[in-house]
Amino acid sequence: MIGYNMSTMIKIDFEKELNSAQHEVVTAGDGPHLVLAGAGSGKTRTLTYRVAWLLEQGIKPERILLLTFTNKAAAEMMERVKNLIGLQKDNKLSLWGGTFHSVGNRLLRIYGKHIGVEPGFAILDQEDKKTLLKNISKELFGNLPDKSKPSPAIISEVISFAINSGIKVEESLDAKFPEWLPIVEFFEKVLAEYKKRKQANSLLDFDDLLSFWKTLTEHPKIGPILDAKWDYILVDEYQDTNTVQAEIVYNLAESHQNILAVGDDAQSIYSFRAADIRNILDFPKKFKNAKTHKLETNYRSTPEILNLANNVISKNKKQFTKKLSAVLPSYTRPELSAVRNNIEEAIMITDRIQGLMADGLRPKQIAILFRAAHHSQSLEMELNKRGIDYEMRGGLKFFERAHIKDVAAWLRILYNHKDAISWQRVLQLYEGVGPATAKKIITETSQIKTLEELPGVKPKLSEKATQSWNKVNEVLSSLFHQKQKNIGELIKAVNEKYRDYLIEKFPDHYQREDDLGQLAAFASSYDDLGSFLTEVSLQENFTVRQAQKQDNDVVVLSTVHQSKGLEWPAVFIMNLTTQSFPHPLAVTEHEQEEERRLLYVAITRAMKHLYLTYPMSVYRFDGHKSMQPSIFISDIDGNLLNHNELSRNITYASGDGVSYESDGDFEDHEKNERSDGFLPDVDNW
C-alpha cells in the first residue's frame, strides 16, 4: 500500500497552471460539488489537478476514489498525477480508480461473501449473456402451442431489454407489445431462470457488478466499512451514469459528503445503456449543500467550430443554458460536402487526408467519425488502397473477436468446468456438433467433479459427433495436466489445437494467428488463470492491439460514441444522411435529442479542421439507394458552413483534383496553442 512518499512531491503552482474557474474547482474544500463542464473546457485536466491538489493537502492516495467512464481514462489521469507530484514511473500510486464496473469487481471479491457472492465468481459478458437468455427463452417457451408462443420479435425485444437496460425494464414492455399481453410474465420467467443459472455457476454479469456493489453499501456490517474507506469521491462523465451508479455514489458519500461530480448534460449519449440524464440534474437535490461550478471556456476548438456546435445543440428543447466561448483564433468555417455516392465520399475524404498530411499534419492528428461501426467500410478500402495506415475504434474489440473468444473459452472451462456457455462455444467449433449435441454433452460434463474424470464421460452421439467429442476430450485432458504452467504457455497449447479450424474457417487467418500469438504474450505476465479471465471480460487493461499501436502514428477511424473525451486537430464526420444519422429507429423526441447530442459530441472533437460529408446515394449488394442529407444538416444555419458541391466534377487522380485550402501556418498555430499552457503536447488533455 505504500510506494508513495510525500517527500518526493514537488510543489505545484496551481494558480499559475489553471484558469480561475478551473482553479476554483481544483481547490474546492470539503462538501458536495457539481462541475458542469462544457466540451473542451479542460475537464480532464481539472480533475487531474484536483487529485494532485488533494495529495498535496496530505490526503493519502488510497483514501481517494476516482470513477471514470473507461479504465483507460483513469489510467491516463493517474499517470499525469504521478508526473505532477514527481513520482517515478514504476512507483505505484495506490489510488482507487477506474470504471464503476472494475471497482465493483474488486470490492465484490473482497466483501462479496457477506452477501452470498462467491469471491471466485466469473464475469458473464454481453455476448454470453445474450446466448444464455436466448437458450432459456427457447427452453421455456419453445414447446408451447403456437398461440401462446412469443414471436421471435418479442423474444429479441425482451432479450435486448434484459441486455441493455435491465435496470429500467418494468417501464415499457407492455406498452410496446399491447398485442401480446403475457409479455411481462414471460420476461419475468426468463429473468428468474437466468438469475438461477448465474447463481448455480457463480457468474456475475455487468449489471450485477453494480447492483451487488449497491447491496454492499447498504449492508449493516459492510456499509459502514465502505463509508469509512474513502474520504474523497470523484466521478467523471456524470451525465452518463445510470440510476444504480448514482445510488452507489450517494450511499458512499452520504456520511462525509465529499463528492465531486463532473459532467456535461449536452454530451449525454448513453441512455440506451440506461444512463439517466436526470442524475446530473438532480445532483443538487440529492446533495443539499452542493456547490455548482461552471467551466464555460473552450480551449479546444476554433470559434467557427464552436459556433456550429452551439447552433446544432440549440435545436434541442431540453437543455441547460451553458454558453461556451472560444479562446482560439479564428480559422476557416467547417466544410460541408455533398458527394455522389459512398465510394466517392471515401475517395474525397482520403484526398483531404493526404492534403492535410502534405501540409504537415501527423496522421494521428486526423480522425474520421461515423454513427455506426460498419459505415467505415468503403473508407477502409480506400485507405488500404492508398497505403494509409489507420486504427479502427468501435466495432469489435480485440477481446470480443471470435477467435480470441474461442481460445478464451477453453481456458474458461479449465478454470470452471461447469461453465456451460464456454462448453457450448468450444463444442460447436467441431464438425457434427450443433446446439443439441452440445447440450447433451454439457448435461453429462456438469455431473463430474473435476476435469480428471472427463475421459469417463461417454455420451451417446452420432458417429461424427463422437469423433469430435473425443478430440475435445483429448485437448482438455492434456490442458488439465499442464494446468500449473504459465497462462501464456496454456494459450500456446490451445492455439496448437485451434489452428486447423482457424485456417479453414477464416480467410484472414494469418492476421488472426498473429492476434493469438499476441494474446499468449499478453497472458504470460499472469500466473493466475482467474485474474487473467476477469481482465479479459472487463477489458481492464488496454487491449493488446491498442497497446501495440500506442505509439503508432496513424489515422483514427472511430464511432462517435468511442470518440467521447478525445480531440483531434482535424476531424471528418461522414455519412451524414437521413438513413444513418440520426438513426432511423430513433423516433421519439427524447431519442432524437440524444442523436443531436451525439452530433454535438462529434463536432466538438475537432480543434481546427472540420469536414462534414454525405453521399447522395449508397451502393449496396442489391443495387444503390438514393440518400438525403441528415435533417441535422439541413437544420444548420447555412452561414456557418462552407459549402462544397464540386464533387461531380472532380477528377480523382490523386489529391490534386480537389481544390485544397492551403494551411501552411498550422505549425505556428500549434505552437501558440501549446504555449498558452492549456494544451500540453499530449492528446486528450
Next chain:
DNA sequence: AGATTTACTATTTTT
C-alpha cells in the same frame, strides 16, 4: 419423418 447442422443474408451506439 424428425432432428440437427450448415449456408446465407443483413447489421446502431457499449462499460
Next chain:
DNA sequence: TAGTAAATCT
C-alpha cells in the same frame, strides 16, 4: 453476429 431456409443425418 443472428435469424431463417436449405441440406444432411439418424
